[in-house]
Amino acid sequence: MVLEVHFETDVGRVREKNEDSFLSMPAQGVYVVADGMGGHNSGEIASQISVEAIKSFYESDATDQVVRQAFGAYRTLANGHAGGVTLDEYRLRLALEAANLQIFNTARRYVQFRDMGTTVVAVQFVKNRIYVGYVGDSRVYRVRDKKIVQLTEDHSLANEYVKMKLLRKEDVPRFPYKNVIVRALGLGATVKVDTFYKESRPGDWFLLCSDGLTDLVRDPEIRDLMLGGRDVRSACRALVDTANARGGVDNITVLAVHVARARPVRGRRGHTTGTSHS
Numbered sequence: 140m141v142l143e144v145h146f147e148t149d150v151g152r153v154r155e156k157n158e159d160s161f162l163s164m165p166a167q168g169v170y171v172v173a174d175g176m177g178g179h180n181s182g183e184i185a186s187q188i189s190v191e192a193i194k195s196f197y198e199s200d201a202t203d204q205v206v207r208q209a210f211g212a213y214r215t216l217a218n219g220h221a222g223g224v225t226l227d228e229y230r231l232r233l234a235l236e237a238a239n240l241q242i243f244n245t246a247r248r249y250v251q252f253r254d255m256g257t258t259v260v261a262v263q264f265v266k267n268r269i270y271v272g273y274v275g276d277s278r279v280y281r282v283r284d285k286k287i288v289q290l291t292e293d294h295s296l297a298n299e300y301v302k303m304k305l306l307r308k309e310d311v312p313r314f315p316y317k318n319v320i321v322r323a324l325g326l327g328a329t330v331k332v333d334t335f336y337k338e339s340r341p342g343d344w345f346l347l348c349s350d351g352l353t354d355l356v357r358d359p360e361i362r363d364l365m366l367g368g369r370d371v372r373s374a375c376r377a378l379v380d381t382a383n384a385r386g387g388v389d390n391i392t393v394l395a396v397h398v399a400r401a402r403p404v405r406g407r408r409g410h411t412t413g414t415s416h417s
Contacts, residue, residue: 140341141401142264144170145371146394147379151351152387159349159392160186160257167197168264172392174277174349176256176323185242185257185325192238193261206230227265228334231272235259235324235332239274242325256323260291260347264396269345272334275323278353280361281337282344287362290337294322318350343398348378351389355382371395 144165150157158175160183173189175182196202210229224232238259246252258275271279276293292298296319300306311317324330339345344365352361356378364381368374375393382391 140267140339141399142168143371143397143399144395145375146170146392147375148392149351149379149383149387149390151390152383154390156183157390158182158186159351159390160190161347161392161394162190162194162261163394164194164197169193169197169261170263170347170394170396171259171261172277172347172349172394173257173259173324174275174351174390174392176258176320181252181255182257184245184252185255186259188242188245189238189257189259189324192241193234193259196234196237203230206233209233224334225270225336227263227268227270228272228336231261231263231270232332232334235261235272235274236330239324239330239332240328243328246325254326256325258294258320258349259324262345262347262396264339267339268336269339270334270336272332274330274332275320276318277347277349280346280348280358282346282362282365283340283342285362285366287358289358290335292333293320294333295320312354318354339398341398341400344374345396345398346378347394347396349390349392351387351391352378352382352393354389355385355387365395371397 146161148159148161160173162171171190171193173186175186210226246255258277260273260277260279263270271290273291276295279290281288281290297311297314297317301308364377365374368377375395378393379391
């Protein structure tokens, strides 16, 4: 399979600075969106530290060896089953935990960065799977067969109220504390990272985004804007433009991935082979 990827980030119409960060590592199939917490000090620093930490984590051969050894010990403790967690999922979880610790240690070392934090959504494409890890209320969506599904679950006060049946989902946009999150990177030495994987197939669209998009553009509209574009670039541009047209009250970051079929390559003597960028 071939991954067609594009990303856009925009400060919006209200904020003076962009506290979102993103990461694209095509060689590793790793993509990340982080949204620095605007209500805390230096949100843009926290989001940038998170993507840089994840990048370093995946680029380091030494770290890879440590992860493999740790996963072996993890499997041993789980009697060889590891609770259904694969090495790739385990690596993604450790990458986000490492980013959390780096933000926390930086904030503890420098008083001007105290209490900074960030949300994060990170994915890795491995063969026909997409591995997802996240903390906070930035989201990952999948569009398949013209249906959109939010794959992540918001770590927000509003979502907690919905799960407790104290708030209806349709009332969340009017909930005064809808942007209060209950989990983020950097607020403690440890953090609970949610991870899972899904099968991917040709024709799928995946979207990583900050809440600067989802606070203003509804899920069905996101689907229509993604599918209505000529390609991933025009889809991202349409999403950002729509959020800005509705006020652009927050920073907007979108990263779209279209899973396409491998393009056949004519080999020697008429043989056809496939190419894969995933």
